[in-house]
Amino acid sequence: MKNIRNFCIIAHIDHGKSTLADRLLEFTGSVTDRESQAQLLDSMDLERERGITIKSHAIQMNYTYKGEEYVLNLIDTPGHVDFSYEVSRSIAACEGALLIVDAAQSIQAQTISNLYLALENDLEIIPVLNKVDLPSANIEVVTDDIVELLGCEIEDVIPASAKTGIGIEEILSAIIEKIPAPTGKIDAPLRALIFDSVYNPFRGVETYFRVINGSIKKGQHIKFVATGKDYFADEVGTLRLKQEPKKEICAGDVGYLITGIKEAREIKVGDTITDAKNPTTEAVAGFEDVKPMVFAGIYPVDTEDYEDLRSSMEKLQLNDASLVFIPESSAALGFGFRCGFLGMLHLEIIQERLEREFDMTVITTVPNVSYHAFTHKNPEVKILVNNPTDLPDPSSLNRVEEPYIKASIITKSDFVGSIMSLCIDKRGQITNQNYLTPERVELTFDMPLAEIVFDFYDRLKTVSKGYASFDYSPIGMRASKLVKVDVLLNGSIVDALSALLHADNAYDIGKKMCEKLRQLIPRQQFDIPIQAAIGAKIISRETVKALRKDVTAKCYGGDISRKRKLLEKQKKGKKRMRLVGNVEIPQEAFMAVLKLN
Ligand code: GDP
Numbered sequence: 001m002k003n004i005r006n007f008c009i010i011a012h013i014d015h016g017k018s019t020l021a022d023r024l025l026e027f028t029g030s031v032t033d034r035e036s037q038a039q040l041l042d043s044m045d046l047e048r049e050r051g052i053t054i055k056s057h058a059i060q061m062n063y064t065y066k067g068e069e070y071v072l073n074l075i076d077t078p079g080h081v082d083f084s085y086e087v088s089r090s091i092a093a094c095e096g097a098l099l100i101v102d103a104a105q106s107i108q109a110q111t112i113s114n115l116y117l118a119l120e121n122d123l124e125i126i127p128v129l130n131k132v133d134l135p136s137a138n139i140e141v142v143t144d145d146i147v148e149l150l151g152c153e154i155e156d157v158i159p160a161s162a163k164t165g166i167g168i169e170e171i172l173s174a175i176i177e178k179i180p181a182p183t184g185k186i187d188a189p190l191r192a193l194i195f196d197s198v199y200n201p202f203r204g205v206e207t208y209f210r211v212i213n214g215s216i217k218k219g220q221h222i223k224f225v226a227t228g229k230d231y232f233a234d235e236v237g238t239l240r241l242k243q244e245p246k247k248e249i250c251a252g253d254v255g256y257l258i259t260g261i262k263e264a265r266e267i268k269v270g271d272t273i274t275d276a277k278n279p280t281t282e283a284v285a286g287f288e289d290v291k292p293m294v295f296a297g298i299y300p301v302d303t304e305d306y307e308d309l310r311s312s313m314e315k316l317q318l319n320d321a322s323l324v325f326i327p328e329s330s331a332a333l334g335f336g337f338r339c340g341f342l343g344m345l346h347l348e349i350i351q352e353r354l355e356r357e358f359d360m361t362v363i364t365t366v367p368n369v370s371y372h373a374f375t376h377k378n379p380e381v382k383i384l385v386n387n388p389t390d391l392p393d394p395s396s397l398n399r400v401e402e403p404y405i406k407a408s409i410i411t412k413s414d415f416v417g418s419i420m421s422l423c424i425d426k427r428g429q430i431t432n433q434n435y436l437t438p439e440r441v442e443l444t445f446d447m448p449l450a451e452i453v454f455d456f457y458d459r460l461k462t463v464s465k466g467y468a469s470f471d472y473s474p475i476g477m478r479a480s481k482l483v484k485v486d487v488l489l490n491g492s493i494v495d496a497l498s499a500l501l502h503a504d505n506a507y508d509i510g511k512k513m514c515e516k517l518r519q520l521i522p523r524q525q526f527d528i529p530i531q532a533a534i535g536a537k538i539i540s541r542e543t544v545k546a547l548r549k550d551v552t553a554k555c556y557g558g559d560i561s562r563k564r565k566l567l568e569k570q571k572k573g574k575k576r577m578r579l580v581g582n583v584e585i586p587q588e589a590f591m592a593v594l595k596l597n
């Protein structure tokens, strides 16, 4: 155990975690040149393309230092707020963390939020100043920022370049010298923390764990504490680039487990594995069921694809237990699913995976957060509102509550004014303003989560010229003035376009929605009135004018090849159109409310 080091890499997104992980693997000879490929740990295609790490992965390296052989377990963590629970579990499996800071970008919101998580778990922090090769690197200033943040010495900060390889050897020495070896009781009952799981279509669910006490053996009868289920350990092993089966994984070490479980839902990240007959009395602390934060409807473009969509979602869920869905139906869109996501990025990823991996073409409706509604009749009984149609009639409503978050924004002092007005516009209340350095400020707000779902990131980027980073955590439910805004096309309500909005914004957003829809809905043979309404009250109106006769006439003239081309073009355009009543609505229209500015 004294020659094991378990560590993770924490950083703000794009500061170089994955690239640094690649360099460490190369330097320790854990990969051959032939296996070497940019960002080895990001194994999903989608991860590679987007350059983000969606799921945490772990890998083991060997390294000889001062004549002694060491085992280094590296746990890669996702950097985006949508996946922060996974970050926290990975962190809990380690004794130390490399804190990567981009020498051109300095400290950002997730640098701080991840650092806090690491400090809460008593991790030894090794600060790394990455990207020193960049001409725009601000080495002295950013080193000072790090020293200030951590209260460490200038010499503790390792200058590095994950691109060119500067500092890699120093980082490895620091991992061995500074990060404590794991402590744990090898002869105590098994106690292991699940920090991740992955669904493999051939082998079932692979569980990644860190053994705290005891050991986990091939064939052992084991039990998961939170779910209460028991299994046999069909295979255990260590995670190299390929899995290496072992007879036993002992206290202090990291490994994988295969039990033949076929559903990702049976494994809960954060759960404790123990021996079925001789269980530990103490589960690993901090277990949480992950809760979806954002809900939206997903419908097949072609109503006949409903069953295909269901089976695709089920398969996707095997892989991503944080995706939840239940069937719902919409008068406009037919049968589909109400889905829960960890955040907006998660929603985008699921939609993209459905299209790429399952070849589905889907329509996603306006996302909303989860509200609690209470009626006069039963003011103590909470009604969950995950869908605009679930909101009880306004006359019967006693009150509504909405989820709030604590938002932390780090920016340059020049932008404080404009960011404050943005946050106030988003119903935020400033709770703290903390100068990290003379130029860098951390602003803290209490804000409704719903306001983040709508265009917040884009506007933050605009008002700060890109110099603001953002992080948030939930702080509970608070009273809200909520109304349902309906959209009528050609005089009938299109339920899939309804949105839940705060009363103060409803008129303004309703008006903008009508304007946006007028731009998005293609002109047809007849005028299409677009109206926004709260209950029976029309709050805004626009019209999509009918096509002029001579324009349509053109479509039917001309030679055959031109006509075919036109048809092809129409077909393509149709891909994401839904006919509702007699009006064709493109996919963009269902999300229009998100992109109003
Ligand atoms: P992650 O989001 O923290 O995993 O960051 P990545 O490892 O994906 O890196 C983000 C971007 O920064 C990529 O385009 C990398 O090629 C680049 N990058 C990472 N490290 C360095 C470095 O040391 N120097 C330079 N110039 N670019 C780097």
Ligand code: MG
Pocket: 017, 018, 019, 042, 051, 052, 053
């Ligand atoms: Mg990455």
